[in-house]
Amino acid sequence: MNEHIHEALPVKIARITVKSVGLLLVFGTIIFFIWRAFFSTIIPAELRSLAPNPALKEAYETALAEGKELTVFYQESQYDTTTVRDKNYSYFSAKEARFIQEADQVQLLFRYNNATIRHLVEDYGLAEIPDRSAELYDVTLYVAYDLTPDDVTDNAGNNPDSVRFVRYHATSSTPATTLLYNYRRMTFDGLDMTVTDNPVLAVYVDVYYLGDVNYETEPYGTICIYDYAAENTYGTLDKKEIAALDEVP
Secondary structure (H helix, E strand, O other): OHHHHHHHHHHHHHHHHHHHHHHHHHHHHHHHHHHHHHHHOOOOHHHOOOOOOHHHHHHHHHHHHOOOOOOEEEOHHHOOEEOOOHHHOOOEEEEEEEEEHHHOEEEEEEEEEHHHHHHHHHHHOOOOOOOOOOOOEEEEEEEEEEOOOOOHHHOHHHOOOOEEEEEEEOOEEEEEEOOOEEEEEEEEEOOOOOOOOOOEEEEEEEEEEHHHOOOOOOOOEEEEEEEOOOOOEEEOOOHHHHHHHOOOO
């Protein structure tokens, strides 16, 4: 009987060892993916603040001289929005869209993940997966203006007699990446959100693949970051953003 006990003991130890290693691998994998998902969603430090430029600095200094603060707002209802059409569901997202009124400026934090690049290969039949560091997309703001502000019933349907569209290109774009995501902080200058003769109805982010840019065709992806009927949430520049303006020549 003792011989049977001695023979079974190594087998028992082996089973316990195998089971422990298996559990360690399972829990280790779970922890790894949780860690990967968590840290990959953290916005890179260099893109968390507004990008300083001469237009923003001039607007800030003018407001400061008048004893005022800049009017900075975004729309909570549009915050962190993604593309939602069936063909590009969640391909792209606007993690942040801040309107700086006195500077006639919009700053956009544009994001897409690595899976979006794989979808690009499928959608356009590319021979290989592009490098994630490459510039792959043309990103513009497409702004709808109300030509007949006294008549609120004709805003739907994009009637050219009642709605005019203007496209704005970025004046700067700063890239950064995490494990899963690709970011661009983009600055758009010259967009006056206070016009009254033809007020802004909506602001869209249009995305085209750089290998297929045709503004006469439907965009590869579209995100709405401003709707005239939605409520604005107001804020101010933080200390880091103000300090960065001092470095602008």
